[in-house]
Amino acid sequence: MFLYLLVYVAYHSSRWLPRTQRFKFQIVNAVFILVVLIPQIYIMARPKSSRYCSQPLLVNLSASVVLSFIASGFSLLFTLIDPLPQSLWASFHVFGLLSCGHGLCTSVLTLTAAECVKSTPELYYMSVALTVASAVSAGFLLLRGGLWLSNMRPVAQTG
Known part of the structure; x- marks a missing residue:
């Protein structure tokens, strides 16, 4: 949920700026993408990371890198295109x-890889760190969704 929240924040933050000033936000967005991607790629490339661990943490990290690249594409598109097509939202x-x-x-x-702290x-x-970020993001999005649902007005019934 961490990457989903990052794109969500990038979209809503860029909408506060006029269209003519979004280029500055694109630079900030690119820097933030690098801050997220570089540590993951660095750790994945380290020789220590390929040591034996009972859980496939390296495979999971590579999936995280792939999802981070996809998230960077979404954040770029969401800050450039206005209005967004429904298919992109979907x-x-x-x-x-x-x-x-x-x-x-x-x-x-x-949670099941406590012994991997010694080998990798x-x-x-x-x-x-990804687990904590994901849990915090999920909590924020659940809170945001709950507030959104509580502000919905009931549909008037005709009859």
Whole structure:
């Protein structure tokens, strides 16, 4: 859910700016994408990360990198296109489901990989960081969704 939340925040933050000033936001967006991607790629490329671990944390991290690239594409599109086509919104929400599933998998793998802290510490701590980020993001999005549902007005019944 962490990557879904990042795109969501990028979209809503860019809408506060006039269209003519969104280029500056694109630069900030690119820097933020690099801040998210570089540590993941660095840890994935380290020789220590390929050591034996009972859980497939390296495979999970590579899935996270792929999802991070997809999220960067969404954040770029969402800040450039105005108005957004319905099909792009739909694909973004499918990405959100994938991101949620990845967050759940990361959480389960991290909770069951306590012995990996000795063999692959950087990989394990990156997995812990992704788990915490995913849990915080899920909590925020659940709170946001609950507030959205509470503000919906009931449909008037005719009869």
